[in-house]
Amino acid sequence: EVQLVESGGGLVKPGGSLKLSCAASGFTFSNAWMNWVRQAPGKGLEWVGRIKSKADGGTTDYAAPVKGRFTISRDDSKNTLYLQMNGLKTEDTAVYYCIVGAQTWGRGTLVTVSS
Amino acid sequence: DVVMTQSPLSLPVTLGQPASISCRSSQSLVYSDGNTYLNWFQQRPGQSPRRLIYKVSNRDSGVPDRFSGSGSGTDFTLKISRVEAEDVGVYYCMQGTHWPGTFGQGTRLEIK
Secondary structure, three states: OOEEEEEOOEEEOOOOOEEEEEEEEOOOHHHOOEEEEEEOOOOOEEEEEEEOOHHHOOOEEEOOOOOOOEEEEEEOOOOEEEEEEOOOOHHHOEEEEEEEOOOEEOOOEEEEEOO | OOOEEEEOOEEEEOOOOOEEEEEEEOOOOEOOOOOEOEEEEEEOOOOOOEEEEEOOOEEOOOOOOOEEEEEEOOEEEEEEOOOOHHHOEEEEEEEOOOOOOEEOOOEEEEEO
16 A cells, blocks of 8 residues: 655744655655645645656756755655755745655645744 | 636535536646646545546546546546535646646535
8 A cells, every 4th residue: 555654844933944754655666756745724735846766867846936945855765755944934834745646645744834 | 837727616516416616727738748637636624635537537546436527628627426425525626737736726515
């Protein structure tokens, strides 16, 4: 069974940093393009970014609102995806989901940016 | 970014009756490989989104056959043939043809 489990969310002050993790199992993680999507409280869904498999170059792409502040990385030896968030703003408050192939979503981890 | 526009945004439906949600994109969703990467998701209260339909009309495993997707180019539709109580939630269309993927605003389905 494909599983994705996010962790690392919490309360952080504006301007602060946080690193999210997503532990994957049930599929060949190293071959997968992985994504982060977020959902602000009571709002819709927004793509954050993606990382390709190393075989496809391992490159990353980011949505405009987070470009230059967020960094996606992966550790294929640990089957884990990461999202390093710097320079956090109140508008980054959201549940952050790790997803693979648009089909499988984790349960999400809540990030709250507030003073 | 490609803008996805859903209608209606609120959809009250009587149990057993059909329901339909429209989704329009600001540009064609036909990819260079000939596929159209249009997905539909269901988000039940308190849950993560669940994909129902991929590439316009293909149902994911375990999705009841009362859900169907259709459309082409820039106009797409999700239909539920007979609404059941478990269908309550918010439905999103999402395009994966152009980076970044973008979602519609969501349609909230409720039981009348």
